[in-house]
Amino acid sequence: MADNAFQFLPVSLQQVDVWSKSGHAALSSALGFPAPEQFGDVTEQSGIRAARLSPRRVWIIGDLPLLQLAPEHGAALLLNQGRVSCNMTGAQARSLLPQLMAIDWDDPRTSPGRIVLSAIHRVPVAVLPLADDRYELIVPRSFAKSIGGLLAELQAA
């Protein structure tokens, strides 16, 4: 893993909650590509990823202005200040993740192209598997230093 593997950087992120199927359609329309329908699904176009976190909630990752949805469809909120992300790459990434969270990385539901919600040291995190040896970790900004320190120690051990 690269030396700077645990450097957390700002992530362009906004959250959209939709109330209904029509809200989902409105979101797809605003995005310009189909929004993910099932929990854990991620759809992507032109570097913009949309990840379904819960029945109502979708995260939009990538540089995109705040989506404007009619109130009867849903609500959008920028979250690009409070979350930071880091990429874990290389063979060690795969060995490090099981030390951090109880997720079965061999399960198809955690394969690249999905989003996984879990916790590191009881801190909520989102993991986006990008490839078999590449993972993007999104963590709350206030915990980033603490989690980064833990990751570095585990890697060094």
Added chain:
Amino acid sequence: VTVRPGRLPHGGRIERARPLAFTFDGASYHGFAGDTLASALLANGVRLVGRSFKYHRPRGIFSAGVEEPNALVTIGSGSLCEPNLQATTLPLRDGLTAESQNRWPSLGFDLQSVNGLFAPFLAAGFYYKTFMGPTRRSWLFYERLIRKAAGLGRASTDRDERHRLVTNLFTDVAVIGAGPAGLAAARAAAQTGARVTLVEQDTLCGGQLLSEPATGPAAAWLSEMVSSLSVLPNLAILTQSTAFGLYDGNVIGIVTRGNDADRGPALNILHAREVIFATGAIERALLFPGNDRPGVMLASAIRAYLNRFAVLTGTRVLLATSHDGAYQTALDLAASGASVTVADQRSRPGEAATAATAAGVTIRTGARVTATAGRLGVTSASIIAEGREETLSVDLVGVSGGWSPTVHLTSHLGGKPVYRADIDAFVPGILLPSHHIAGAVSGDMDTATAIAAGHDTGLRAAAAAGHRAAVSAAQPLALGEWHTFERPLSVTGQGKSFVDLQHDVTISDIELAHREGFRSVEHLKRYTTLGMATDQGKTSNIAGLSLMAELRGLPMEQAGTTTFRPPFTPVPIGALAGPSSGKHYKPIRRTPIDAWHSVNGAQMIEVGLWMRPWFYASHGKDAGVAYVAEMRLVRGSAGLMDISTLGKIEVQGPDAAAFIDRVYANGLAKLPVGKARYGVMLCDDGIVFDDGTATRLAADHFFITTSTSKAADVLSHLEFLLDTTWRDLRVSVTPVTDEWAAMSVAGPRSREILQAAFPTLDVSHESLPPMKLLEGQYEDAALRIIRLSYSGERAYEIYVGASKGMALWQHLLAVGKPFALAPYGVEALGALRVEKGHVAGPEIDGRTTAEDLGLSRMIGERKGFVGAVLRNRPAFREAARPRLVGLVCLEPQKRLRGGAILFRPGDRIEGHGRGRVTSVTYSPSLDNYVALGLFEGGQENEGSEVLCVYPMKNETVRARIASPHFLDPAGERLDG
């Protein structure tokens, strides 16, 4: 006899080309790779390895596995010191330093063995009867002495810096135990394509097959099986890994001990869809006087040391048994040149005896051991056979009272073992659908049967996990074993017969417990300590329960067993903690301005998970000095406070106003856009849950703040309500605590500072009166300024995107310099709010109502919010309820203390008094200590004198009840 005890010149599974040096109690020895510490000690002729728990009787190695009650050692020193390890499971490594335990001054001469002379006074429960007087406190004195005299090893208090790994593993099928059944099960399951994890506590796979001769058919079968498993990519084999507990969701706790001394034991958390228990069986001991002497050993252990480790543990051997299975040990010993006599309790032994006689083994039928002799090891044993007494010169007594299936793990989720009379043993009862058993644990002791059952079970478990395939049967293995089951006869002879070797529980103790009315097996266990301690009674439970059943005249199935709970074997606390120790004991939260605080003299303090500035060293050398200076700063000019830790939640959606109106006790639906309001949330039961502010950003968008400590609870509360109670509401709640850096500028000069900091914004009183929101931008980041005061001064809460928090903080300090702006910490913040009479965590403590805290006027007669019904309970309306008061210290040289109990003068000083002091500060404005408290009747007592009693320091201080608003009750300072 021409052979000598010790290492045989050939045989075994040890690597003779890899000699290893080790020490035991300071003496140097050599063993080989493949040895355990126990086998290496026996190979070197060491028989005495420990002292018993209570009587300090000499004890030797009793078993060859996890059931070992005697051979507990401490290895390492300093921070790496680890006590209570079983020598029988400890792989030998070069340089290993082991010490015996619970002896002084030496193992050979232990002064505390004098305890044996006092045995009549040390029976079960002796300390409950003997050490209770003459006063009630006497026990505290005796306890120290008793604990010192009895016990196991001592843990180090030094910090262990070794890395401790915790890993989550996932599998379709977990197979626990790599004996013949487990191996066959793992092979079958893996060949279907299922992910399989085979967990084995030993260093090698094989289980009881490892006790077979290392070059025979069992060894060949094992070698071929292990080879075939090693090429299966979907099969993981964890050796030296003990499954110590089974938990909900088929989560299996596994502690793995490697050979690397630099790494502590690792914890593996295995998540399995299906679990196969192939945990085998543990041999039972026999009860007879002197059955604890070094040199008395389980028959299966004698065979394991002989065939696996090439160690002959005795040459003149008496083998006491009640069944055919033990004869295999007699045959192997005889083949090694030992002189063997079998004392068979049965009058008509089975066919095994015929084979043994042919091999030169002497058989005594209808025979029971009546005594053993020898100071530090057995030298002779007396038997009575068919009525004839005989004393034999022996150096080893093997015992075998049958086998107990290792049912422990199958019971961890509540499954009750059931008794099988045909094998006189408990086997797993009703299993969960995802649990399976195979081999000796199910009561099938025959190897060929176990292999076949393992294969079938492996296929069944894999199928349940969704993997089916045609798999060839496992290679059969017939060892010609003998299996008969006879319950051992009761004891004959005088002297102590030990049921539980580790805790020195004797037959007499169990008889005593019965006489004293302890009928339940659970009570028996607790009274006698049978089956407690590190071995958890693996060799003693059944013997003890049999005795209990016999004494009560009950069949075994009615006597039952005690409850098996995790852990199966001892687990170091460090392994459970993993990396969560030291600075990673818990995660730390840092505000966007944390780095500035650290380099600018802030003394940081943990507040929940947050690190917050406690005070700044520039204002005083300690908190007591600094916070007063910082209070004066805020009251005199202006202070800057990092309040990023406040919980922040965005509430959006068409129904946001309705939702907000229901969760706050004071109505917020009509809050105008651009305005903020203080809000109180109640729990369902009418108790105050939290307080904070709500600011309306738009018709369908609110920004609410919570106290730092309740942020997560409030979010959870809101989400719960939306997910369960009001699912029809179209509302989104989002935690945005980390999204915003937040800071408060407070003090009479705060407006001037804001004007300097944001020259393009109109922050005049007219444009930005109290409770008003002003939105803008700072360095392209969103900016929210809300005029809110916590200190009683004119104050502004400033929120900016977290990435710009540091820049804005420094900007404010720079432009505020001419106005004497300086940062202040949480100590001053807390003191300022006490002066102003604002309630906080110490008052909102889960016991107080809005009425108690003087907040009821905000609520009025509203209905339809959480807690609205139960807040009107009669008990909450009682006039004598403790309610919020202010307290002013009346004694100049004394101070008030938080937690003090309040009494009226003349009250008897005892019990809970009439109230309590909740928050205290020194007030620079009043030059006196002031406090908030809860006192019965509240402010109706204003002007009354009370006594503040603080028993921890034996202090009593007089105080006067006052209004909680010590400063500026009209609010003129914040309103201008």
